[in-house]
Amino acid sequence: MPxxxxxxxxxxxxxIIQQAATLFARNGxxxxxxxxxxxxxxxxxxxxxxxVTDKYQLLIYICEGHIARLCTLVDEVAVLDIEPxxxxxxxxxRFVEEYADAQNEHRVLTEDVRFLEAKDQKRIxxxxxxxxQAMAQAMIAVRPELNEKRMAKPLTMLLxxxxxxxxxxxxxxxxxxxxxxxxxxSDLLFGGINAVGLxxxxxxKTSEKKxxxxxxxxx
Numbered sequence: 001m002p003x004x005x006x007x008x009x010x011x012x013x014x015x016i017i018q019q020a021a022t023l024f025a026r027n028g029x030x031x032x033x034x035x036x037x038x039x040x041x042x043x044x045x046x047x048x049x050x051x052v053t054d055k056y057q058l059l060i061y062i063c064e065g066h067i068a069r070l071c072t073l074v075d076e077v078a079v080l081d082i083e084p085x086x087x088x089x090x091x092x093x094r095f096v097e098e099y100a101d102a103q104n105e106h107r108v109l110t111e112d113v114r115f116l117e118a119k120d121q122k123r124i125x126x127x128x129x130x131x132x133q134a135m136a137q138a139m140i141a142v143r144p145e146l147n148e149k150r151m152a153k154p155l156t157m158l159l160x161x162x163x164x165x166x167x168x169x170x171x172x173x174x175x176x177x178x179x180x181x182x183x184x185x186s187d188l189l190f191g192g193i194n195a196v197g198l199x200x201x202x203x204x205k206t207s208e209k210k211x212x213x214x215x216x217x218x219x
Contacts, residue, residue: 021062021105059112059115063112084141088189089186139155
């Protein structure tokens with residue numbers, strides 16, 4: 001008969017996952033030992049194994065949990081009945097806010113997903129693709145011709161480039177808040193999204209006259 005879980009089991013395991021994410025982000029997955037994780041959690045190594053099977057399982061929990069939260073974020077915005085620009089701005093805001101509280105998890109996902117086995121890595125990457133696709137569709141809703149010119153995904157990756165690496169330099173105790181930077185990212189995006197030239201498939205540049213006028217940001 002399976003051993004019954006003690007009260008607070010899930011909370012304790014979540015705490016362990018958070019501590020492991022901190023250590024993996026700081027030292028890297030290969031250089032972090034289960035002894036270090038146990039010490040960070042104030043547990044014996046034997047007690048630690050009551051909550052997780054091994055270090056590899058911790059890596060899966062960290063990556064899957066982070067991606068699951070991002071997918072939930074995307075789904076929550078998708079059901080809102082709002083116009084394209086406010087929707088895209090809200091997505092940017094929600095991502096920046098999520099990353100503010102998940103800097104360690106995001107760093108682990110970015111740098112250590114390569115240590116996962118192929119089947120586990122595919123599951124994580126499928127979740128990432130869902131997130132990227134949602135942002136690309138939000139951009140297409142703002143400027144439909146991005147889809148025809150196959151520029152939605154490149155612009156989406158540029159946008160994520162701004163958001164994803166914010167954890168490298170933006171600190172909560174700094175002068176700029178994550179909430180303020182979410183607005184800055186959106187303003188930068190909408191100030192430039194319609195200035196991007198869209199090359200035809202054969203390499204002929206879209207003429208200046210054919211380019212859309214910049215969207216007037218909704219303040």
